[in-house]
Structures are given as C-alpha cells and as structure tokens.
Amino acid sequence: MKKLLMIPGPTPVDRRIQDEMGRETIAFGDASFVADFKEVIAQLKSLFDCSGEVFVVSGSGTLAMEMAAANVTKPEDNVLIISHGYFGDRFVEIFEHKKRNADVLRCEWGEIVPLDEIKAALDAKKYAAVVVTHVDTATGVMAPVAEIGKLVKSYDDTMFIVDGVCATAGIEEKVDSMGIDILLTGSQKAFGVAPGLALLWASKAAMARRESLGVIPEYYCDFDKWLPIMHDPSKYFATPPVNMIWALQESIAIINEETIEGRYARHIKNAKAMQAALETLGFRILANPDYRAYTLSNVIYPEGTDDAQFRKILAEEGVQVAGGLGPYAGKMFRLGHMGNIDDHDMVSVIAAIERTMKRCGMEVEFGKGVGCLMNALA
Numbered sequence: 001m002k003k004l005l006m007i008p009g010p011t012p013v014d015r016r017i018q019d020e021m022g023r024e025t026i027a028f029g030d031a032s033f034v035a036d037f038k039e040v041i042a043q044l045k046s047l048f049d050c051s052g053e054v055f056v057v058s059g060s061g062t063l064a065m066e067m068a069a070a071n072v073t074k075p076e077d078n079v080l081i082i083s084h085g086y087f088g089d090r091f092v093e094i095f096e097h098k099k100r101n102a103d104v105l106r107c108e109w110g111e112i113v114p115l116d117e118i119k120a121a122l123d124a125k126k127y128a129a130v131v132v133t134h135v136d137t138a139t140g141v142m143a144p145v146a147e148i149g150k151l152v153k154s155y156d157d158t159m160f161i162v163d164g165v166c167a168t169a170g171i172e173e174k175v176d177s178m179g180i181d182i183l184l185t186g187s188q189k190a191f192g193v194a195p196g197l198a199l200l201w202a203s204k205a206a207m208a209r210r211e212s213l214g215v216i217p218e219y220y221c222d223f224d225k226w227l228p229i230m231h232d233p234s235k236y237f238a239t240p241p242v243n244m245i246w247a248l249q250e251s252i253a254i255i256n257e258e259t260i261e262g263r264y265a266r267h268i269k270n271a272k273a274m275q276a277a278l279e280t281l282g283f284r285i286l287a288n289p290d291y292r293a294y295t296l297s298n299v300i301y302p303e304g305t306d307d308a309q310f311r312k313i314l315a316e317e318g319v320q321v322a323g324g325l326g327p328y329a330g331k332m333f334r335l336g337h338m339g340n341i342d343d344h345d346m347v348s349v350i351a352a353i354e355r356t357m358k359r360c361g362m363e364v365e366f367g368k369g370v371g372c373l374m375n376a377l378a
C-alpha cells in the first residue's frame with residue numbers, strides 16, 4: 001500500500017520538487033544558479049512582506065532558532081519566551097545556553113498565554129526580545145502572532161522573534177505588517193520541500209540590532225557572514241545546497257500558482273474539515289478551538305486505545321502519523337496536514353483511520369468520518 005507521510009514534517013514532497021532535487025548539480029557560481037538563488041530570495045521577501053533581509057542556509061529549523069538568538073540578543077540580555085509547549089521550551093534552552101536571562105510564560109498545554117499576561121511582563125521589565133512559536137507542534141496551538149506583534153511594537157527596541165517552523169507558508173505571516181523582527185522556518189514543513197534548509201527573515205530593525213552587537217562568537221550562524229552571499233549569491237562563504245535551492249524555487253512556483261492567499265485559505269479549510277471528521281469519529285483535539293492550528297492536529301485517543309498498536313496499524317493502512325510528546329506520549333497522535341496535500345490525501349487519511357479503528361476493535365461506522373470530511377470540503 002502507498003504510504004502517505006502525514007507526520008508534522010517532513011511533509012509529502014511533490015514530484016516537481018523531487019525532480020529539482022534529482023537534477024544534475026552544477027557549480028554554485030554558474031550564472032544560471034546565481035540567478036535562481038537571487039530569484040528565491042526576492043520571492044521570499046515579497047511573499048512574506050519583508051523589506052529587510054532573507055537568509056537561506058543549509059540546516060534545519062533548530063539552526064534558524066539559534067541564528068535568531070545569536071544575531072539580535074547578547075549575553076545578559078533579558079528575553080521573554082512565550083512557551084506553548086515543547087518547541088517553546090527548546091527556545092528557553094537555546095537562550096540559556098547562550099547566557100541570556102530567559103523569563104518564560106507558560107500555560108496548560110492546549111491553551112495560550114493570555115495577552116494581558118504578556119503585557120504585564122513587558123511592563124515589569126525591559127526585554128531585548130520576545131519570542132513565540134507560531135504553532136507549537138507538540139500541542140497544535142496557534143499563537144495570535146499579529147496581536148502579540150502589535151503589543152511588542154509598543155515597547156521601544158524590543159525584537160519580536162517568531163518560530164514559524166510549523167506555520168510558515170501554511171498560515172499567514174507578514175514580517176513588516178505584523179511587527180515581526182525575525183521569522184524562521186525549515187524547508188520540510190509547509191513549503192513541502194525535503195528537510196535541509198533553514199530559512200530566516202530579518203526586519204530592518206533586526207539588521208540594525210545585529211550591527212549594534214559588533215563581533216559575535218558564532219561563525220556559521222552570523223548574519224554578517226551570510227549577508228554578502230544573500231545579496232550576491234556568486235560570492236562564497238559556505239557551499240550553498242544547490243539542489244535544495246532549486247527545490248525551494250519549485251515550491252515557491254507551486255505556491256504562486258495556487259496564490260499565497262489561496263494556500264492559506266486551503267489550510268484553514270482542510271484543518272477544519274479534518275478536525276470535524278476526527279471529532280465525529282470519537283477523537284478529541286487537544287488545542288482549544290479558539291487557537292487551533294491549521295497545519296496539524298493533535299488528536300487524543302478515546303479511552304483505552306493502545307497508541308503503539310493504533311499507529312502501527314494506521315501505517316499498515318497507508319498513513320504515517322507521529323506520536324504525542326511530553327505528557328501526551330501514548331495518549332495522542334499528531335497528524336500533519338500542511339504543505340502540498342490535496343483532497344485525495346485528505347479523504348485517504350480519514351478512510352485509513354476508519355479502517356484502523358475497525359482493526360483495533362474500536363467502534364466505527366464506515367463512511368461516517370469520510371462523509372463528514374467530504375461535506376466540510378464541498
């Protein structure tokens with residue numbers, strides 16, 4: 001049976017994107033590659049409303065997180081981290097590792113930290129940066145980025161860092177108009193490219209902050225090292241991942257064919273349909289409905305379900321999902337529905353879940369989830 005990759009990243013890689021990865025590699029100084037890389041940078045600026053700079057480097061999302069911390073904060077700076085789960089907590093580790101003073105606002109998994117709590121923290125202390133995960137993949141909670149951005153911008157000289165790893169290119173993000181100073185992601189999520197690229201957008205204010213820091217201890221992570229290459233990709237700092245840049249270029253072409261607004265709308269529609277179908281089948285979604293992500297669903301099993309057995313059988317039925325993290329390990333599965341997936345994939349996922357329920361001895365009426373999904377998609 002064909003296996004659909006429905007974990008929260010990597011996501012299915014479209015044949016067109018795979019073909020770019022399979023092309024014969026050429027010199028990174030080749031004029032045609034330089035032109036392609038330039039076009040990728042320009043497109044990323046315009047699609048995400050960034051009048052500052054864009055960085056595309058070999059690495060994963062975690063490298064982009066570290067790059068954010070390294071380039072707009074310095075040791076002893078106060079940093080406010082709004083953590084909605086596992087990946088918010090990863091930021092705490094990164095900042096503490098770099099000797100920043102990290103204050104953390106947390107809440108129950110599935111909820112968000114209220115805006116007035118963030119405001120109270122900002123009123124009480126001067127912060128060099130505020131950090132939030134747009135969608136925490138561990139909880140499926142979506143932070144109100146635009147509202148937090150507006151709040152943060154009412155405080156002078158505080159950078160707003162957004163981890164978009166599980167959101168960017170699937171949920172609307174605009175760097176300039178949402179008050180974002182650093183937006184970061186990896187290629188393997190809503191862009192639908194294979195893992196391997198770290199992407200980062202920096203506002204003009206973030207670039208000014210970088211300049212004010214002078215020499216920083218990081219080398220590969222340093223904006224100053226990469227900026228000349230992002231302006232003129234014929235220059236060398238570290239070898240660019242030629243085929244991955246082409247893959248990203250193709251992913252951007254796919255986004256432009258759909259339009260970025262159409263892509264965001266599709267993610268909303270798919271998420272609502274998927275979540276309604278899962279609830280009809282007796283599952284529960286962890287995130288509060290007011291803050292539910294459009295890119296993945298964190299699905300709590302009915303009482304008595306054996307997680308390992310369920311996910312093993314679901315994989316045999318053709319759909320690969322991920323397990324729950326932290327307190328939800330064994331109680332939940334995580335289903336990605338971001339990037340380049342279509343109605344065929346959506347229906348196949350719910351049908352495979354129904355077959356799996358039957359094989360696990362759970363109560364299920366065939367077609368109930370599929371019918372609900374199809375009605376929601378129609």
Ligand SMILES: Cc1ncc(COP(=O)(O)O)c(C=O)c1O
Nearest residue numbers: 060061062087135137165166186
């Ligand atoms: C929200 C979020 N942030 C950061 C990361 C880390 O990204 P990577 O695994 O590409 O290093 C992930 C990975 O799943 C994530 O979901």
